[in-house]
Amino acid sequence: MKTLDECREAIDSIDNAMLELLNKRMKVVERVGEIKQESGGAVYRPEREKAIIERLSKLNDEQKGLLNKSAIEAIFLEIFAVARNLELPEKIAYLGPEGTFTHQAAESRFGAMSNYLSLNSIESVFKELEAKRAKFGVVPIENSRDGVVGETLDLLSKSSVKIVAELYMPIHISFATKADSLKKIKRIYSKDKGFGECREFLNEYDLMNIEHIPVESTAKAAILASEDEESAAICSHIAAKLYGVPVMFENIEDVHDNATRFVILSDFKNGISGDDKTSILAKLKDANEAGSLVHFLSDFDAAKINLSKIESRPSKESGGFGYWFYIDFYGHIDEERVQKVIQKHTDEVTWLGSYVKGED
Numbered sequence: 001m002k003t004l005d006e007c008r009e010a011i012d013s014i015d016n017a018m019l020e021l022l023n024k025r026m027k028v029v030e031r032v033g034e035i036k037q038e039s040g041g042a043v044y045r046p047e048r049e050k051a052i053i054e055r056l057s058k059l060n061d062e063q064k065g066l067l068n069k070s071a072i073e074a075i076f077l078e079i080f081a082v083a084r085n086l087e088l089p090e091k092i093a094y095l096g097p098e099g100t101f102t103h104q105a106a107e108s109r110f111g112a113m114s115n116y117l118s119l120n121s122i123e124s125v126f127k128e129l130e131a132k133r134a135k136f137g138v139v140p141i142e143n144s145r146d147g148v149v150g151e152t153l154d155l156l157s158k159s160s161v162k163i164v165a166e167l168y169m170p171i172h173i174s175f176a177t178k179a180d181s182l183k184k185i186k187r188i189y190s191k192d193k194g195f196g197e198c199r200e201f202l203n204e205y206d207l208m209n210i211e212h213i214p215v216e217s218t219a220k221a222a223i224l225a226s227e228d229e230e231s232a233a234i235c236s237h238i239a240a241k242l243y244g245v246p247v248m249f250e251n252i253e254d255v256h257d258n259a260t261r262f263v264i265l266s267d268f269k270n271g272i273s274g275d276d277k278t279s280i281l282a283k284l285k286d287a288n289e290a291g292s293l294v295h296f297l298s299d300f301d302a303a304k305i306n307l308s309k310i311e312s313r314p315s316k317e318s319g320g321f322g323y324w325f326y327i328d329f330y331g332h333i334d335e336e337r338v339q340k341v342i343q344k345h346t347d348e349v350t351w352l353g354s355y356v357k358g359e360d
């Protein structure tokens with residue numbers, strides 16, 4: 001049996017070997033970066049990253065390794081983030097301020113070392129990308145409890161920016177305050193949805209009848225609570241920590257499987273990974289005729305393309321009740337069976353992006 005000192009010695013020599021291997025890997029990555037610079041290829045290749053993680057998880061299972069798939073993914077996503085920075089440092093705009101759930105989603109994909117730009121609205125994220133001042137944007141698109149983020153869908157319909165990846169993140173909410181007892185709290189700051197997601201907690205602790213102040217984001221709520229000792233914030237524990245507000249209660253959300261789907265936006269098209277999703281916007285020509293949506297969708301059914309989401313949005317084009325349909329389906333836009341359907345409706349469909357399916 002090894003002593004603690006012997007174990008640490010063994011760990012040190014394994015770490016040395018890993019460092020050498022990581023540097024070796026980065027040398028190859030540098031060359032990949034050069035090749036992409038010459039060819040104009042995209043640095044971020046989510047489908048390649050997915051293939052690497054899948055391959056390593058399988059190998060790990062065969063070798064009965066101690067790591068599970070999530071651990072492999074966490075380690076390698078960080079390695080990919082460092083690799084991408086080495087190939088070409090690219091700016092990532094997200095719906096801020098620092099400490100929002102979107103910020104956490106962005107960091108989970110782009111790592112701790114990337115160059116981030118915090119913006120105050122979803123629209124500013126789109127604008128930054130359109131003006132090519134940032135390469136990637138991260139915005140929320142739907143919450144499991146609250147439904148779609150309409151602003152994101154509406155901006156996608158108008159913008160040239162595309163969805164290049166999606167990720168689902170569990171959302172756990174904290175109650176943070178500088179007050180030392182609940183009785184001293186006179187106001188609570190949060191984003192509108194923050195209050196809605198924690199109703200049972202607010203009822204249980206008799207916090208329904210004090211002032212609730214909705215602000216732009218849960219991170220902003222934490223900033224305000226840090227400056228006001230008679231207040232509390234409903235926010236992420238990361239925001240509470242970042243702005244120095246002690247957490248009084250953790251996990252105060254009504255449903256503990258609360259999750260948000262985020263999308264990563266950019267200006268390129270992914271290759272086919274074999275496990276993709278595509279988002280489109282359908283503006284049906286004969287939208288006011290009975291059965292027009294059924295006819296449109298039956299083409300997907302006939303091609304055995306499964307839909308994962310359909311959401312109607314007001315078209316905002318005419319004064320009346322016109323609708324567009326935001327649709328997600330399984331498959332990549334370049335697959336033949338998908339092309340066959342899309343070709344039939346080219347003047348009705350706007351492609352919003354094809355990307356590796358995230359795990360919800």
Ligand SMILES: O=C(O)C(=O)C[C@]1(C(=O)O)C=C[C@@H](O)C=C1
Nearest residue numbers: 032043044045046048049080083
């Ligand atoms: O294979 C590539 O295209 C790379 O750029 C290398 C690499 C990697 O580190 O393995 C890095 C970034 C991409 O998102 C995918 C993979």
